[in-house]
Amino acid sequence: MTTIRSSLRSIGAATAMGAVLLVGMPAGSSAAGTSAADEVPILGQAFTMGTVQSGPPAVVTVHGVRRVEGATILYWSLGVPVDSPVDNALSLLGPATSSFYAGNVGPTMGDAALTDVTGAQVYRPLVTTEKFAPCACSPVSSLLKVKPGQASVMWTALAPLPEGVTTVDVTVAEQVVPDVTVEEGLLLPVASEQEPVIVGMGWPEVDMNLVGTSTPQDPESYSLVGRVSDLERAVTTSQGEVSLASDVLFAKKSATLTAKGVATVAKAAAQIKASEAGTALTVTGHADSDDSEDYNQALSERRAKAVAAALTKELGSGYSITAVGKGETQPIASNATAAGKAKNRRVSITYTQGQ
């Protein structure tokens, strides 16, 4: 029987790891005497259930985000709890995650992805040219043989990260694991048993031939948008944009600003002035997918002009304001739900930071 004693201590920056579990020390040894080579890094954890409807959730652990030539390798494990009813660890990955193995590499949320918050980009997995290798990653068989009480380590190759990126948020198994330090090189030693690779028994062998012939997707990353709004959701700000809810600005099918709409435009104008964001503005009207495309196009143009006129009045001279309409062609949410349609009915004001 193995017993484990644990204690918490700080770690020096020289290790460049957010978190590690130090293992394999003989009884009575001090933590300070442990070789860094004996570490099993645990850089963040989350839980996931996938398609399983009962039993405890699986444990997702990120062990490494490592730079190699032409790629970034994510090492992560899926742990099946001792009392889990599953006989197949793949069941613990969800619909989106399963698509990973079917070649529909993402991200959709379940596929692996690396988020650089500073650069506002989420980096996607590599794609392969191999007919029988839908992704540059561990084979699905590495999960089929995992038993309850075991955690299996897998790897996934993603697009190379820019040089300056030192920390990423990892998305894997439909969960977000934040603040993972990016390091150099593959993890060693390679485990003698590869299907599955049990945590502590070494690391999966990354198929560098497959990685070398794989390529980033087009695009290799997606740009992230973070939105912050007021309580009424009338004015929403994001990178380089102030968006106004049409339901607050106008009556249904109207392009005449309501009194509340005028006040909302004034509020947006105050934000634009305060931010010193720029003097060249584009006001764009958007519609949901109700009514015809032509009707929506015309309505969006008229609404954009109405907001542009009010903005001009609020901002005064010195601003160049252009009004355009995009109709229903640029939705930001689903048109299948009322909530999504409400998001799509908007007038956006875009500008260039620092202009």
Added chain:
Amino acid sequence: MAQLPRRPRLTLALLGVVSVVALSSCTGDDPEPTASPTGSASSSASTAPSTPLRDQSSLVLGTQLPPVAGSSTGDVAGAPATLNVATVVATQGGSVLTFWHTGTEKMLVNAGDLSWEAQPVLVDVGEQKVYEPVTFVDERGDTRCLCTDAAYIGGVPQPRTIFFPQLPDTVTTVEVRQAGFDKPISVPVTR
């Protein structure tokens, strides 16, 4: 995305665990296979361990689902449910919400990443600001959020996570609100 200087922190919540656990083990009877230090590692790869390898699954499986910090009853996807919020963790440049729905009906609630407008939001009551899930537009033109796609309600908790914009350092508590659930859930922000 909001950008602030990065800062070291110690977070012992489930997500964003940033700690070092020094473990000492006595002799055990686990099999100790020999490592195969070959493979395709780059020259900068980590060095091999000096001690025998052994199954350490229990180390990662020992973590626990965080307790529920607050709940609200209502309905999700047309089914009666309870919204349970576990943690809101401030990360380097963002925020992560961990939550789950429970209910009496065993039902898959999906399309999470494709319906950011229906997901929970974080509300800074003091500044009267609403933080919405971070999104991106995929190659098909669909707007997706960094949100868990699907989970069952009914039965054991099926955790979900959502990535949000960064909360100001001064925000110590937020309300989690979701359409369909009348009562906001106030939870501390873990930093």
